Amino acid sequence: MMAKLSLFKASSSVLTDTQEFICPICLDIFLKPVTISCKHTFCSGCLANCKLEDPKCPLCRSIFDPTKTVHAKAIAKNISTLKAVCSGCGEVFLLSKLRAHHNNCSNAMEGAAAALPVYQPPGCRSSGNPNRVTFTCPYCDVSNLDVAALREHCNANHYNNPLSVVCPVCASMPWGNPHQQSINFISHLNFRHRFEYDSYVDYAFDDDEALQQALEASLREQ
Numbered sequence: 279m280m281a282k283l284s285l286f287k288a289s290s291s292v293l294t295d296t297q298e299f300i301c302p303i304c305l306d307i308f309l310k311p312v313t314i315s316c317k318h319t320f321c322s323g324c325l326a327n328c329k330l331e332d333p334k335c336p337l338c339r340s341i342f343d344p345t346k347t348v349h350a351k352a353i354a355k356n357i358s359t360l361k362a363v364c365s366g367c368g369e370v371f372l373l374s375k376l377r378a379h380h381n382n383c384s385n386a387m388e389g390a391a392a393a394l395p396v397y398q399p400p401g402c403r404s405s406g407n408p409n410r411v412t413f414t415c416p417y418c419d420v421s422n423l424d425v426a427a428l429r430e431h432c433n434a435n436h437y438n439n440p441l442s443v444v445c446p447v448c449a450s451m452p453w454g455n456p457h458q459q460s461i462n463f464i465s466h467l468n469f470r471h472r473f474e475y476d477s478y479v480d481y482a483f484d485d486d487e488a489l490q491q492a493l494e495a496s497l498r499e500q
Contacts, residue, residue: 292370293362299353299373302337302462303469305448307377308357311350316340319350324469336465365457413450416443416463425471437464447471 301308303324310322318337325347333344357373364371366383413428414421417436425447442459445466449456460466 293360293373296362296373296376297461299357299360300461302460303466305445305458305460305466307373308350308353309377311353311357312347313350314342314347316342319353322347336469337462365455413446416446417441429467429471432464432467439464445470 296307299307301311301321301324302318303320306321308319308321311319312322312325313319314325314335316335316338318335320336325344334341360373361370362373362376363369364376364379364383369379371379412422412424415423415428415431415436417432417439420431423431428447442461443463444456444458445460445463447467448458448470
């Protein structure tokens, strides 16, 4: 991987694939990346929240010591120097700036909203509001699942499925990208959506603020 990144850096090219810099939990560009003992890398904030439940790697489930995470300096350096194109407006940004830009790019947000396959139940067809209550399994198209049922269904029927899929919960959010695939959807689902967004989230917030708000609210109820 480092050899590949060096080629990008040496040629001053713009990345066409940012997957190597995407956190498996939040599905966005790494923010303060850290690596754990199994060599998987996450945003430090995502991992900190994950440790509230269990000190196991969200990807491979290996037990790790939360006090022995290592700052992923090489990845952080490349994020600060490499560039990529915003899928919404086509402008080029440093990877370190792209995460924040996505939350403020009207073209990216409008494009995501326009592409959302929104289900509207009878009697609500004129509301124009996206359905954030029930979802369809991205693996087998079983539908009308709330977040808890989606977690249960996917863990029971698709736990070892290696396919990368779009998270239907994230895609329904105002900040969601309906084309962003998760390389480990089950781990993402188990951590990111262990609570009902509709119960806790102010949709005026961006993704990171909404997640933090929901986590804090859900913990207060436990």
